[in-house]
Each structure stands twice: as structure tokens, then as C-alpha cells.
Amino acid sequence: MLPTLTALLCLGLSLSPRTHVQAGKLFKPTLWAEPDSVIILGSPVTIWCQGTLDAQGYHLVRERRPIASNMQSTQESRDKAKFFIPYMTVHYAGQYRCYYQNPAGWSEPSEPQELVVTGLYGKPTLSALPSPVVASGGIVTLQCASQLEFDMFILTQEGNHKLSWHFGLHGHPHGQPQALFSVGPMTPGHRWIFRCYGYNSKIPLVWSESSDTLELLVSGAAETTSPSQNQSDIETGKYPQDHTMENLIRVGIAGLILVILGILLFEAQHSQRRHQGTSRR
Known part of the structure; x- marks a missing residue:
């Protein structure tokens, strides 16, 4: 059984892209790239294809062009295979799909996965107009420009969910290719x-090579507090209570005590003087 499985695996991984692959009714596999689908020139990348536990072989194809002959392929487990690219070049860029095979036949193709190579041209410049400091809720224009003759630009946003915008060429006063991207509304609590x-x-x-990163700063992001929240904060000791009236009462009592003590002291001194005058007589 093991020699048979090994033979089927090798067949599935080494099928020529020109071999006819018939899509059946099997569930389509999942295809993704690590560490990312946008790879710097010369960096390694792995394409993963995940099928089912009864898969006997995997097949990776690229639209319009054959797979590079030096791409390394191995089946990591019964439900997963990887295709390793040790050195990313232009020859690996393209749109990929994968299939898996089990006793019932070949699966449907996976969703396409694009593999992009960067760093073939000099980097553009990215700037914010009019300023990288934006008011909360505001919208800012980002300008991507280059000295090279590009006719397309792409803006990407880093974060938990990577977003991207493609834009065509815009005119520039000095004939420099550029694209303008409108971003917003800006919200606090997030790194832009x-x-x-x-x-x-x-x-x-x-x-091209990536531009330098640009971080936008959101101003006026202080949160407003409702009266009920203020009252709650006072009751819980977050804010000191207003003791103005209580302090005034304490000051008044202290002043009254001082006045009374002054009167008693004055009476005592006056009584002592009268007693001394009587004794002299």
C-alpha cells in the first residue's frame, strides 16, 4: 500500500501543467502563501494547498505560464502540501490554483492566489496632503509619486486586515507620474x-520597491464623558467631590473659636489689671 501511495503522491506533485485535470464534485482546496502573497525580490515564500484527509496527491498550476521547474514540492500531511520557492524572482510571479486527488478523482480548483514580486524598480514617495495630522472623522489625501514611468500605483494599509487600493495615473505639474488616494473618515484607536x-x-x-511607511496621526480623539458617567466617577472616587461649602463652614467655626478665645483672653487680662489696682490702694 505504501509504495502505491508514494507513487500517486509523486505523480500528483509532478504532473505537467499541460496535463488535463478534470474538475469533479469534490470540495475545492484552500490555497494561500506564507509569509505573504507580496514578496520582496530574493526572499523565500511557501505556497500551501490544503485538501482532505483522503487526498493522495496535489497539483499546482499557474495561469498562462507553466510552473517553474525548480519549485520544491512536498506533502506535509494527508490533507496538506507545500510548494516552496527559495528565492523569489519575476519568473514566480503569477496567479496560482491547486487541486487534490483522491480515489474519487480530481477536486475542483481552489480560489486563485496571486503571487507578487516587489523591488524590481526604485521606490516611490508617499506623502499626506495637506498634513499627516488629521482631525477625528476627517478625510486625507495620500499622494504616491515616482520619477519612473509607472501607469499604475497601489496603496496598502498595514494592520489586522490588510487593505489595498489600485489607482491609475494622474497628471502632475512637473510631469511626474502620481496617484491620489482619498482615505477616511479617520477614527481614533487605530494605527493608520x-x-x-x-x-x-x-x-x-x-x-516597485515599497515606499517608506507613512503613519497618519488622528487629532481631537479625546472621548467625551456623559453627566451620568461623571456622577458615577464621583461616587466611586475617581474624581474628588466638591467640598467648598463644607470647608467654608469649617473655616467659619474656626474663626468663631478664635474670636471667643480672644474675648476670654481680653477679659482675663482686664480682670487681672483691676485686681492689681485694688491691691495698691
Whole structure:
């Protein structure tokens, strides 16, 4: 059984892209890239294809172009295979799909996964207009510009969910290719970090080097507090209570005590003087 399984695995991983793969009614596999689908020139990347536990082989294809012959492929487990690229180049950029095979036949193709290579051209510049400091709820324009003849630019936002915007060429007063991106409304409590790339639409998966990152700062983000919350904070000791009236009463009592003590002292001194005058007589 083991030699048979090994033979089927090798067949599934080494099938030529020209081999006819018939899509059946099996569940489609999942395809993704690690550490990312946007890879710097010369960096390693792994493409994963996850099928089912009864999979006997996996097959990776690239649209319009054959798979590079030196891509390393191994089946990590019964339900997963990886295709390793040790050194990212232009030749690996493209849109990929994968299949898996089990006794019932070949699965449906996975959703496409684009693999982008960056760093082939010099980096563009990214700036905020009019300023990287934006009021809460405001909208800011980001300008991505380059000295190179790009006809497309892409803006990416870093964070828990990576977003991207593609934009075509805009005019520039000095003839410099640029794109303008409108971002907002800005909200506090989130890091707004961006970078941009330039590329040519004829080879859309080959991008320039990344621009320097640009972080937007949201001003006026202080939270307002409701009266009920203020009252709650006072009751819980978060804010000191207003003791103005109580302090005035204490000051008044202290003043009254001082006055009484002054009167008693004056009476005592006056009584002592009268007693001394009587004794002399």
C-alpha cells in the first residue's frame, strides 16, 4: 500500500501543467502563501494547498505560464502540501490554483492566489496632503509619486486586515507620474500606517520597491464623558467631590473659636489689671 501511495503522491506533485485535470464534485482546496502573497525580490515564500484527509496527491498550476521547474514540492500531511520557492524572482510571479486527488478523482480548483514580486524598480514617495495630522472623522489625501514611468500605483494599509487600493495615473505639474488616494473618515484607536508601490499595467504582478511607511496621526480623539458617567466617577472616587461649602463652614467655626478665645483672653487680662489696682490702694 505504501509504495502505491508514494507513487500517486509523486505523480500528483509532478504532473505537467499541460496535463488535463478534470474538475469533479469534490470540495475545492484552500490555497494561500506564507509569509505573504507580496514578496520582496530574493526572499523565500511557501505556497500551501490544503485538501482532505483522503487526498493522495496535489497539483499546482499557474495561469498562462507553466510552473517553474525548480519549485520544491512536498506533502506535509494527508490533507496538506507545500510548494516552496527559495528565492523569489519575476519568473514566480503569477496567479496560482491547486487541486487534490483522491480515489474519487480530481477536486475542483481552489480560489486563485496571486503571487507578487516587489523591488524590481526604485521606490516611490508617499506623502499626506495637506498634513499627516488629521482631525477625528476627517478625510486625507495620500499622494504616491515616482520619477519612473509607472501607469499604475497601489496603496496598502498595514494592520489586522490588510487593505489595498489600485489607482491609475494622474497628471502632475512637473510631469511626474502620481496617484491620489482619498482615505477616511479617520477614527481614533487605530494605527493608520500606509505604503505604496508603482508598476506597469502590462506586468501587473511585478511592483516597485515599497515606499517608506507613512503613519497618519488622528487629532481631537479625546472621548467625551456623559453627566451620568461623571456622577458615577464621583461616587466611586475617581474624581474628588466638591467640598467648598463644607470647608467654608469649617473655616467659619474656626474663626468663631478664635474670636471667643480672644474675648476670654481680653477679659482675663482686664480682670487681672483691676485686681492689681485694688491691691495698691
